Amino acid sequence: MITDVTTKAPAPAGAGRRRIVWGRLRELALVPAILVLLVVGSFVSPSFLSQANLVSILGASAALAMLVLAEALILITGKFDLSIESSAGLAPAIGALLVVPATAAVGFGTELPAGVALVAVIAVGAVVGLFNAILIVKFRLNAFIVTLAMLIVLRGLHVGVTEGQTLFDMPDAFFALATTTFVGVPLSVWLAVVAFAIAGFMLRYHRLGRALYAIGGNIEAARAAGIRVERVMIGVYVVGGVLAAVGGLILTGYVGAISANQGQNMIFTVFAAAVIGGISMDGGKGSMFGALTGVLLLGIVNNMLTIAQVSSFWIQAVQGAIILVALMIARVTSGRAQD
Amino acid sequence: MAHDKTAEDPSAVIPLVETLGLGRRFGSTVALRDVDLRVLPGQSHALVGRNGAGKSTLVSLLTGLASPDTGEVRFGGEAAPSVADRDAWRSRVACVYQKSTVIPELTVAENLFVNRQPLTRFGAIDWRRLRAESRELMEQWDVHVDIDRQVRDLTVEDRQMVEIARALSFGARFIILDEPTAQLDSAEIDRLFERMRALQESGVTFLFISHHLQEVYEVCQEVTVLRDARWILTAPVADLGKAELVKAMTGEAADLGAGVTAPRVADDAPAVLELSAFTGDGFNPVDLTVRAGEVVGLAGSSGSGKVELAESLVGLRAAKGGTLLLDGRSYRTGDVPAALAAGVGCVPRDRHHQGLVPGLSIAENGSMTIAGRLGPAGVIAPRALAGHGERAIADLDIRAEGPSQPVDALSGGNQQKVVMARALATDPRLLVLINPTAGVDVKSKESLLGVIDRVRETGAAVIVISDELDDLRRCDRVVVLFHGDTVAEHAAGWRDQDLVASIEGITA
Numbered sequence: 130m131i132t133d134v135t136t137k138a139p140a141p142a143g144a145g146r147r148r149i150v151w152g153r154l155r156e157l158a159l160v161p162a163i164l165v166l167l168v169v170g171s172f173v174s175p176s177f178l179s180q181a182n183l184v185s186i187l188g189a190s191a192a193l194a195m196l197v198l199a200e201a202l203i204l205i206t207g208k209f210d211l212s213i214e215s216s217a218g219l220a221p222a223i224g225a226l227l228v229v230p231a232t233a234a235v236g237f238g239t240e241l242p243a244g245v246a247l248v249a250v251i252a253v254g255a256v257v258g259l260f261n262a263i264l265i266v267k268f269r270l271n272a273f274i275v276t277l278a279m280l281i282v283l284r285g286l287h288v289g290v291t292e293g294q295t296l297f298d299m300p301d302a303f304f305a306l307a308t309t310t311f312v313g314v315p316l317s318v319w320l321a322v323v324a325f326a327i328a329g330f331m332l333r334y335h336r337l338g339r340a341l342y343a344i345g346g347n348i349e350a351a352r353a354a355g356i357r358v359e360r361v362m363i364g365v366y367v368v369g370g371v372l373a374a375v376g377g378l379i380l381t382g383y384v385g386a387i388s389a390n391q392g393q394n395m396i397f398t399v400f401a402a403a404v405i406g407g408i409s410m411d412g413g414k415g416s417m418f419g420a421l422t423g424v425l426l427l428g429i430v431n432n433m434l435t436i437a438q439v440s441s442f443w444i445q446a447v448q449g450a451i452i453l454v455a456l457m458i459a460r461v462t463s464g465r466a467q468d
Numbered sequence: 469m470a471h472d473k474t475a476e477d478p479s480a481v482i483p484l485v486e487t488l489g490l491g492r493r494f495g496s497t498v499a500l501r502d503v504d505l506r507v508l509p510g511q512s513h514a515l516v517g518r519n520g521a522g523k524s525t526l527v528s529l530l531t532g533l534a535s536p537d538t539g540e541v542r543f544g545g546e547a548a549p550s551v552a553d554r555d556a557w558r559s560r561v562a563c564v565y566q567k568s569t570v571i572p573e574l575t576v577a578e579n580l581f582v583n584r585q586p587l588t589r590f591g592a593i594d595w596r597r598l599r600a601e602s603r604e605l606m607e608q609w610d611v612h613v614d615i616d617r618q619v620r621d622l623t624v625e626d627r628q629m630v631e632i633a634r635a636l637s638f639g640a641r642f643i644i645l646d647e648p649t650a651q652l653d654s655a656e657i658d659r660l661f662e663r664m665r666a667l668q669e670s671g672v673t674f675l676f677i678s679h680h681l682q683e684v685y686e687v688c689q690e691v692t693v694l695r696d697a698r699w700i701l702t703a704p705v706a707d708l709g710k711a712e713l714v715k716a717m718t719g720e721a722a723d724l725g726a727g728v729t730a731p732r733v734a735d736d737a738p739a740v741l742e743l744s745a746f747t748g749d750g751f752n753p754v755d756l757t758v759r760a761g762e763v764v765g766l767a768g769s770s771g772s773g774k775v776e777l778a779e780s781l782v783g784l785r786a787a788k789g790g791t792l793l794l795d796g797r798s799y800r801t802g803d804v805p806a807a808l809a810a811g812v813g814c815v816p817r818d819r820h821h822q823g824l825v826p827g828l829s830i831a832e833n834g835s836m837t838i839a840g841r842l843g844p845a846g847v848i849a850p851r852a853l854a855g856h857g858e859r860a861i862a863d864l865d866i867r868a869e870g871p872s873q874p875v876d877a878l879s880g881g882n883q884q885k886v887v888m889a890r891a892l893a894t895d896p897r898l899l900v901l902i903n904p905t906a907g908v909d910v911k912s913k914e915s916l917l918g919v920i921d922r923v924r925e926t927g928a929a930v931i932v933i934s935d936e937l938d939d940l941r942r943c944d945r946v947v948v949l950f951h952g953d954t955v956a957e958h959a960a961g962w963r964d965q966d967l968v969a970s971i972e973g974i975t976a
Contacts, residue, residue: 336839336846339828343836346825353784353822354836354890355808413827 158407159422162458166429174436182432184314188307190428191317192217192383194421195376196395197402198324199369201420204403205332206365207345207412208265209272214399215283216257216370217377217392222287224250224378225296225303225387233298235291243302250374257283258370262363280396288389297386307382317379324372329417341365345412401452402427405459426455482545484509484673485530485561485642489539492525499525502539503699505692507642512664512674514684514705517694518717518909520879523677526694527644530675532557543642555638562635563644564628566651566907572620577602579619580634605637610666624651625660636672644675649683650907653770653935654971661687679909680936681713693717718911727941728960733762740929741781741898746790748801750776751952753790758898758929763920765943766933767971772949775817775902778933782814782900783807784822794898808837813896815887815904823887824875831857831871834889860889865915881912888919899923902933917942937964 170177196213203210228246229236241249261279265272301308306317332338340361343351352358381387406423408415430451434444483506490503500522507513517523528534530541532551541548549556570579577599578585586597602615611633613626622630628648635643645664649657664674664687676688684691685705693700693716700716708716737759745753751773758764768774779785781792786802799810807814816822824833835842835856842856843849857871864885868878875886884904891899901920905913920930920942932939940946941960948956948970956970 334843334848334850336842336848339832339839339848342828343825343832346827347821349822350816350825350833351836352804353782353814353816355783355804356836356839357805413825 156407156416156419157422158459159405159419159426159455162455163422163426163429166426166433170429170433170436173433177433177436180313182436184318186425186428186432187318188315188383189432190424191307191315191321192376192379193395193398193402193428194321194424195324195372195379196399197406197420197424198321198328198417199372199376200399201403201406201408201415201417202328202341202365202372203369204408204410205341205345205412205415206362207348208362208365209276210258210261210366210369211273211276211396212257212261212279212283213369213373213376214392214394214396215280215287216254216373217380217395218387218390219257219283219287219377220250220253220374221303221377221381221391222291222296222387223253225299225381226290228300228303229296229298233296235294235296243300247302247378250378251371254370254372254374254377255367256370258367258373259363261370262366265366266359266362284390284393287391291387291389293389295386295388299381299387303378304382304385306379317382320375320379324375325417325421332417337361337364342413345409345414347413398427401456405452405455407459427452430455481508483507483542484544485675486542486545487526487530487539488542490526490529490536490541491538492529492534492536498697500529500536501697503694504702505699506702507673507675508690509641509673510668510671511690512668512676512688514676514678514688514691515694516678516681516684516691516713516717517700518881518911521694521717521909522697523694524646525697527563527646527677530644531561531563558635559639561642561644562631562638562640563646564631564635564648565646566648568619568627568631570619570627570630570634573618575616575618576613576622576630577615579630580605580615580637605633609633609636609670611663623656625656628660629663632667641671642673642675644677646677647679647907648676649678649680654968655769657683679907681710684713685710695719714910717909727938728763728944731944731960733759733944735759737761740795741931742791742793742796744791746777746780746787746792748776748780748785748787748789751780751949754954756947756954758931760927760929761924762945763924763930763932763943765940765946766931766949767935767940767946767967768949769971769973771951772971773952774933774949777949778814778900778902778931779817781807781898781931782812782816784814784816808894811894811897813837813891813894813899815884815891815901817902818906819880819884819887823890824883826876827874829857829872829874830861830866830868830878830886830889833875833886834860835893837890838893856893860886860893863892864889864919879909881908881916884908884912884916888916892919892923895926896923897928899928899930900933901930904932904934905936905939913938937967940967 167178176182196217199213200210224246226235226237227239227241227249228243231238231240257279261276264270264275306320307315309316311319332341340351340356343354343356344358344361348358377392380391402423403420404410405426406421407419430448434447439447485505485507487503487505490500491498492500503526515523515526529536532548535551543560571582580602581598585593586601588594599615606613606615611629613622613629619627619630632643648660652660668674676684678684688705690702691705691708691713692702693713695717739757740760741758743754743756745755747753754777766774766778776785780787780801783802783804783806792798792801794810794812797810800806831853835853839848840846842852854871860866861868861871866882866885868882875883878886888904904916908916917939920932924930932943934940944960946958946962946967947954948958950973958967
């Protein structure tokens with residue numbers, strides 16, 4: 130036993146409590162960075178802090194938020210999914226093809242009602258998640274490579290079935306998430322807030338949520354404790370696929386059409402947001418609040434770059450540099466290694 | 469801080485390694501205070517102490533991985549090199565840790581010369597010379613390990629010998645062995661001790677760290693005891709009785725002789741566990757009945773199938789045939805939730821591998837088997853969770869700051885108690901303990917073994933799988949497996965040599 134210099138008695142209970150409060154504070158690591166960005170933004174442009182602009186930041190971030198939520202759940206379980214960016218394109222595209230008028234240039238010609246098509250969007254996400262999960266969990270293939278291949282396959286399917294064309298002849302229901310507002314804020318933002326709230330509650334207070342941390346932290350110990358590891362992991366992939374499909378639907382509404390590259394390259398931003406937000410790439414660590422702050426930080430940065438009228442030739446370099454800086458800030462403020 | 473003691477020391481021998489008033493703190497805690505250690509050349513010197521007594525801190529100071537705050541380390545009477553000079557340290561001292569420090573994917577030869585491979589004239593690695601020099605090194609120290617094999621394919625025993633050979637090749641003649649026997653079975657331990665004695669004769673000095681006091685008596689000449697970060701005593705092993713040694717380690721007299729002397733369960737007590745022709749990978753058909761309140765030990769060497777049998781009972785492995793009844797009802801094997809529901813609790817073989825999730829708290833780890841019962845619809849009520857954690861801490865005497873402390877901050881003994889709490893959370897009818905006291909200090913060992921008696925008094929059955937005679941002494945009878953067959957059964961009161969003989973497959 131390592132003895133205390135001042136007292137030989139075991140540390141008082143207060144010490145434990147202090148550590149827990151500090152543990153909670155780590156989730157807030159990005160909050161100072163976000164506040165600094167808001168202040169900087171107000172100098173960049175007086176309209177930055179206007180209500181309209183703040184709402185537009187949220188609206189623009191909602192799709193990313195859904196994908197980050199999906200990825201965060203999978204990362205906490207200790208796995209990987211790169212293919213969600215392609216699901217975010219393919220799922221709405223399939224739904225659209227089922228519903229567009231038979232006269233449209235591309236389409237299945239089924240002219241299904243919008244409600245059925247939206248269910249199909251969700252179903253496509255779920256099926257893709259299930260397929261990934263079966264390959265990874267049941268056949269024990271490497272998650273990175275499986276989902277990398279799926280990323281390419283799904284993108285290829287998307288381009289194939291749409292013949293590379295942009296789809297826009299869908300009923301209003303396809304755009305409702307981004308176009309309908311409630312209390313001045315788009316439905317997509319409310320949906321993201323609710324999804325994060327539910328996930329946050331489950332991860333902290335429900336056995337299923339805690340099982341994700343147990344599996345990500347030590348899969349063998351989780352198994353020995355009676356957690357149905359395979360079943361939980363399959364469930365997480367399916368939920369991830371569904372969230373990606375919903376994220377895709379939000380993108381569709383936001384853009385007003387489905388291009389053949391909807392969601393493309395988004396996975397890099399998704400990982401950046403998750404890791405900046407404190408989700409460990411090794412599994413078992415991270416919180417929903419942290420992931421959400423990661424999303425908001427990147428959303429604010431993108432908005433600022435647009436408002437500051439940074440040349441479109443340079444915007445990528447600046448974005449990448451800001452992600453690196455954000456990682457360093459998160460490393461310093463959280464005081465722990467990012468792994 | 470060099471208060472020189474060698475001048476007033478009557479002994480003329482210059483110690484190979486000596487520490488003078490060695491101390492080290494981490495923040496506000498003292499990890500080591502004023503430790504004087506003298507290891508004479510050609511000795512095997514034992515270092516014992518409970519978990520957290522300061523052994524690891526002393527090792528890191530002796531190997532130059534940390535620098536002392538007070539005092540100094542001397543090698544052969546000379547001051548230790550500076551911490552930055554790794555090569556100088558490596559030529560004086562090496563430590564073989566429990567966790568392997570060789571690279572599994574490389575061959576033995578390559579491991580021996582990592583980062584100092586002999587080069588050809590052109591600066592490329594000279595593989596021929598590397599292998600020749602490796603072979604020479606192994607022959608010089610009489611180590612029989614094929615240098616072309618991948619280290620990952622070696623046994624723990626051979627792996628340790630490779631690490632020792634590597635240390636010797638740096639010129640070090642002082643080698644620290646940190647619990648080298650923890651992962652070995654008794655035949656392997658005997659071979660290790662033979663090798664140690666042989667190396668000792670060729671002039672190698674060992675500092676031997678172990679929780680098994682018997683081994684200290686077997687292989688060491690002197691022993692140093694640390695307790696609560698302080699040096700307690702150094703004495704020739706021959707002059708120190710086992711009881712005195714335990715007293716020095718714990719600060720109080722401990723009754724290690726406590727054990728069951730005769731079976732306590734009547735033949736007509738109701739059967740809890742009934743196995744007939746129960747068979748699986750690694751063990752042949754077993755017939756075994758464990759009655760209410762009975763404690764049965766399973767003993768055997770590492771390939772005996774005892775662990776496989778136990779893991780088949782708790783759902784970690786699927787059985788291949790036979791019947792398995794718990795309180796008269798069968799349950800699926802290879803399915804942990806089914807075993808839990810049937811009333812089986814388990815402390816798995818290795819707490820790091822299967823017992824604990826490191827980032828999570830004591831309360832969460834301890835209640836992982838009953839996570840569904842802490843609130844409505846699977847919700848984990850924070851208060852119920854904390855309450856469960858506090859009860860576990862109180863019941864099992866876990867030394868911790870509170871139920872929300874992460875388990876990775878605990879010492880080995882306290883971690884094992886959390887695993888025990890997880891097994892007990894379901895109020896099992898059958899408790900299966902696999903190596904329950906592995907790597908655990910004397911005091912924690914007592915409280916862990918105390919659980920066995922508490923559980924048997926509730927009318928449950930207990931099965932203890934262990935290599936340690938002290939664990940098996942708590943059993944009403946011990947069943948011995950050898951190469952998958954049940955070969956012997958010893959009722960409580962057995963003599964050590966009889967049990968060991970049947971574990972080794974020697975029939976009297």
